[in-house]
Amino acid sequence: MDGDAAAEMLERRWFAGHSTLDYRGAILARMKCSYSFDYEVALPPGHPFPMSKYPLLKAQLLREGIIAPTDLIEPEPLDIATLERVHTRAYLNKLGSAGLSAAETRRLGIPWSDALWRRSRLASAGTLLAARAALDEGMAANLAGGTHHAFADHGEGFCVLNDVAIAVAQLRAEGAIAKAAIVDLDVHQGNGTAAIFESETEVYTFSMHGERNYPSVKMRSNLDVPLRDGTGDAEYLEKLQQHLPGVIERSQADLAFYVAGVDVAAGDRYGRLALTEEGIQKRDRLVIDTVRRHGVPLAIVLAGGYAPTRARTAELHAHVFREAQAYERNAADSRSGAF
Numbered sequence: 001m002d003g004d005a006a007a008e009m010l011e012r013r014w015f016a017g018h019s020t021l022d023y024r025g026a027i028l029a030r031m032k033c034s035y036s037f038d039y040e041v042a043l044p045p046g047h048p049f050p051m052s053k054y055p056l057l058k059a060q061l062l063r064e065g066i067i068a069p070t071d072l073i074e075p076e077p078l079d080i081a082t083l084e085r086v087h088t089r090a091y092l093n094k095l096g097s098a099g100l101s102a103a104e105t106r107r108l109g110i111p112w113s114d115a116l117w118r119r120s121r122l123a124s125a126g127t128l129l130a131a132r133a134a135l136d137e138g139m140a141a142n143l144a145g146g147t148h149h150a151f152a153d154h155g156e157g158f159c160v161l162n163d164v165a166i167a168v169a170q171l172r173a174e175g176a177i178a179k180a181a182i183v184d185l186d187v188h189q190g191n192g193t194a195a196i197f198e199s200e201t202e203v204y205t206f207s208m209h210g211e212r213n214y215p216s217v218k219m220r221s222n223l224d225v226p227l228r229d230g231t232g233d234a235e236y237l238e239k240l241q242q243h244l245p246g247v248i249e250r251s252q253a254d255l256a257f258y259v260a261g262v263d264v265a266a267g268d269r270y271g272r273l274a275l276t277e278e279g280i281q282k283r284d285r286l287v288i289d290t291v292r293r294h295g296v297p298l299a300i301v302l303a304g305g306y307a308p309t310r311a312r313t314a315e316l317h318a319h320v321f322r323e324a325q326a327y328e329r330n331a332a333d334s335r336s337g338a339f
């Protein structure tokens with residue numbers, strides 16, 4: 001390597017660590033992420049849902065330089081007409097008027113509040129924004145979303161609105177996409193998503209989940225891969241590798257969503273699987289590589305994670321963003337012919 005080449009390499013490395021621009025002014029290795037301060041709403045003391053993982057994750061991604069403040073895009077709450085592409089008028093009316101019954105609230109698992117209703121519309125808007133950004137730029141994410149237990153007419157399992165289903169339905173209605181694939185690797189089956197799209201041939205739903213975990217009654221995805229309690233890295237990654245390329249090929253998707261729940265981790269309060277942190281990194285890398293190498297834009301949403309601490313949950317969620325950045329950096333390097 002001559003002196004100029006070495007200097008250029010050093011300069012590229014400096015910019016890779018310090019700027020959204022490389023030395024030629026090209027956008028480098030960062031992606032748009034939807035985020036709102038109002039993603040976090042107050043819950044009763046001791047409630048098991050780790051609301052504070054959202055600001056913790058955002059802070060961590062900024063600290064590591066995985067995203068810059070200018071990569072954050074702020075959603076506005078979705079309007080009723082957009083929500084109605086998936087959800088029933090009756091259910092939305094109840095949500096908008098504090099009208100859920102005690103039984104419906106128990107099933108939801110989170111107490112209704114005006115802030116929760118607004119937050120649910122914001123997080124769904126964040127997924128739609130991320131999907132639009134992914135269509136424009138290849139890959140984008142929502143620092144929330146993945147509320148896959150929400151059905152058309154009810155919420156359950158901490159999920160009020162089905163953000164991914166709403167984004168898919170809205171983009172299809174606009175003609176922005178014709179077909180979509182939903183890769184749901186949260187440890188719990190994406191039952192709401194499966195039910196919403198059960199008779200929709202243009203949306204391919206894939207769920208790999210704990211067989212004996214919630215929900216006790218599973219809906220039918222286009223492809224369900226149930227896993228035994230205690231499944232570890234090797235078996236998990238082998239099954240994912242076996243099925244995912246076929247999912248992307250069969251779906252002929254114009255856009256894929258990755259529901260990237262980290263409740264597959266060993267020690268998760270609700271998970272019952274045994275993936276290591278390295279296993280989660282490999283899983284995230286496999287999804288990003290497979291989808292992107294097929295030329296399909298990818299929108300990433302968080303879904304569940306119930307590690308012993310909220311900081312730990314945020315740390316596990318950060319891996320998919322690190323892998324996305326690494327993928328984009330490699331892609332940028334191979335485009336420019338550099339190392």
Ligand SMILES: [Zn+2]
Nearest residue numbers: 186187188304
């Ligand atoms: Zn889950």
